[in-house]
Amino acid sequence: MTQPRTTADWQALGRQHLLAPFSDYKQLGAKGARIIQRADGVYLWDSEGRKILDAMAGLWCVNVGYGRRELADATHRQMLELPYYNLFFQTAHPPAIELAAAIAEIAPAGMRHVFFAGSGSEANDTVLRLVRHYWAIKDQPQKKVIIGRINGYHGSTVAGASLGGMKAMHGQGDLPIPGIEHIAQPYWYGEGGAMDPQAFGEWAAEELEKKILEVGEERVAAFIAEPIQGAGGVIIPPQSYWPRVRKILARYDILFVADEVICGFGRTGEWFGSQYYGLEPDLMPIAKGLTSGYLPMGGVIVRDHVAQTLAEGGEFYHGYTYSGHPVAAAVALENIRILREEKIVERVKAETAPYLQKRWQELADHPLVGEARGLGMLGALELVQDKKSRTRFPGGIGMRCREHCFANGLIMRAVGDTMIVSPPLVIDREEIDALIGLVRTCLDATARELAG
């Protein structure tokens, strides 16, 4: 009989064979990975049997929570019926068609077509190919430049990382690729200085117009942005930002791409972040909450005029082997059914998000917290040494705080010294109370460590 593997066995085997995404290999080699073994609801259990409240919903994706048997059953049924077929060369299958129709029902009015991909990054590769193809069909092939934002996140493929504005990512592998420009982000707490938040929001919006004029409208294909920046640190723009951006977009003939990979499927209390902010995007990349992470899937929802233009353009030489994968599509359909029938998005808006936000604000009185902000099922805490001047701790303390979270049974993410949460949308009041209690415990532990 072989012994079941221990945590140390998994860690050693991982070290020998597994190359982990977004990990410092030296650090990981020294410490070994935390092994997550099972999950239910909003909780995870690690290989030592410790229960952990997952305040990040995996990576912002497990919207309906863990352990939903309906999603496992949908997978099983579809695997037996048709485990794989593709959408290439004039074929299709029922799950992809049904899913596209279901997405059209919940998407903003006038957005009724979907191109499927395998992930959010692939969705943004599709965005890049699609917007350039769109302008070529319209006899303006010189409209190629896409404007993104510094510290935006649009994935980790070459196009995704290039559209995104993460400095560290650009530093590896000569990114961004040509034809992509970046403007300032609307991050008032971190970059607004002495400016009033609303004035800062307008300034950041006007950076878009400046860039359009600098590049030349005749060369700009699109502007891409997350309604709320997720991976950048839950950056919620000042209220003045989106209305001003909308006014600018109305003046120029360029496409607007709202990256809904995090905001989509209920995170803000609306189905899409664009609905929360009253945006009218031409394209919306989606992923994450589309399947609640149970299977990988992404896509791009497009406005009718984009679909019409594509219809005039002959063959679009683009697609993925797994575009519209039938099993992923079946899971996405079931996930959307759960979100609708259990009125999860409505409950987020009416009950649980207001409750989370009310309790989240209580954390602002903690000595380490310079700002507590949040919206929907998103929250951020800015950790500072001095609240008044917003001065950070030398060397940073986010990673230390994150260690205390792990040690106390909470998953909270650190983006520099911004601590962020994005819990499953099904989290209830009691679990929100538990979350807030754990966050306070971890902040206290961090403060004690700093006091020495």
Ligand SMILES: *Cc1c(COP(=O)(O)O)cnc(C)c1O
């Ligand atoms: C996560 C994310 C992506 C990339 O999605 P993957 O599925 O990891 O490729 C793209 N855009 C946004 C806004 C994201 O948060």
